[in-house]
Amino acid sequence: MAKINPHFNEIAQGYFSAEIAKRAKPFIDSHPGVELIKLGIGNTTEPLVPAAIEGLRKGVEKLGKPETYTGYGDEQGDERLRKAIAEWYGARGMDVEPGAVFVSDGAKTDCANISSIFSDDSVVAISDPVYPVYRDSNIIEGRKVVYMQGLEENGFIPELPREKADIIFLCSPNNPTGAVATKEQLKAFVDHAREHNAVIIFDAAYSEYIRDPGLPKSIYEVDGAKTCAIEIQSFSKSAGFTGVRLGWTVVPKELQAEGASPGTLNQFWNRRQTTMFNGASNIAQEGGLAILSPEGQKQTHEQIDYYMKNASIIKEGLEGAGLKVFGGVHAPYIWLKCPAGFSSWEFFDELLTKAHVITTPGVTFGKNGEGYLRLSAFGHRENIEKAVRSIRENFGTEMFKHA
């Protein structure tokens, strides 16, 4: 008889967005007239910039003519896009070759699948709190997961692994805390990985939200990182491609691991992708090319400014109400400390039932997230302003004095 994968019993039954929907449902059902403002999910809301639309349209039009029609493309991605991504790194002073770039249908799948090129008995270090995909995907595959503590005391930048770890997942700017690592902090991880023969999986999905040019947008800004780090990127949050689906992963040929000669891991990921992935949509890739053009970059960065203005409205509004908040400066997430005595879910319920604002309980990102909520800056400006106003009006400053 077929046997189930028992590791599914080791993770929460539903992905966190499903849990939130389930929790909010009774209130929604019993208050049909109430309009909820959703600051819970990290989903983009603003229309694609003109350059992206033009690129996508070009992709569609090419499919309508016999001389430009294409079917399956290279699983690794369109050569032009791989080259444009390498040049994008080059313009930022990093040397990434097109052959190290694998275009994907977004960062989530690559974050979940990348560990497959390493041994099953690899120990995986993951920060707590964390984007749950790293944790759950590795648990499902039966790997041992150890946690790096990301606490208020260390500015939510995880400490180095205390136990021996073979794979280390890092996310900066961070989802959920909005914290961003300095170059020195990333260097400490690179030094650690090189010393202990570990590989870092660096999720840079929010790099474009970094405002301070002194902060690293890529792990490859740290010398030596190509020997010990894979980087995963996405067009979702930088260009609103959450529904279009496009990203990339860099697997440097210099990457080292036990049993690997130069190029082995790059070749393994190539083998994995050519076997289990049929390439990103050709239309999406035309859109990606347009986004990486100078005009596309200018337009998408202006859109990011819009979301970051939202972030500052949330941050300042809540701080003005006496709440303690983190993040929201180099990331589209605000990490709110619940007033004393409230757990994550309790304060989630308060905000839902009194202010009609949906947030994400910090505890869904790990045990260190208990006592926090994540608010997302992805939203139309009027909704963001409405949400902040509603929280302030419904609670007033009195209650928050105890926060």
Ligand SMILES: Cc1ncc(COP(=O)(O)O)c(C=O)c1O
């Ligand atoms: C840290 C992080 N990585 C990856 C992703 C997923 O990105 P994509 O839409 O490219 O799959 C998200 C989405 O919220 C994220 O927060």
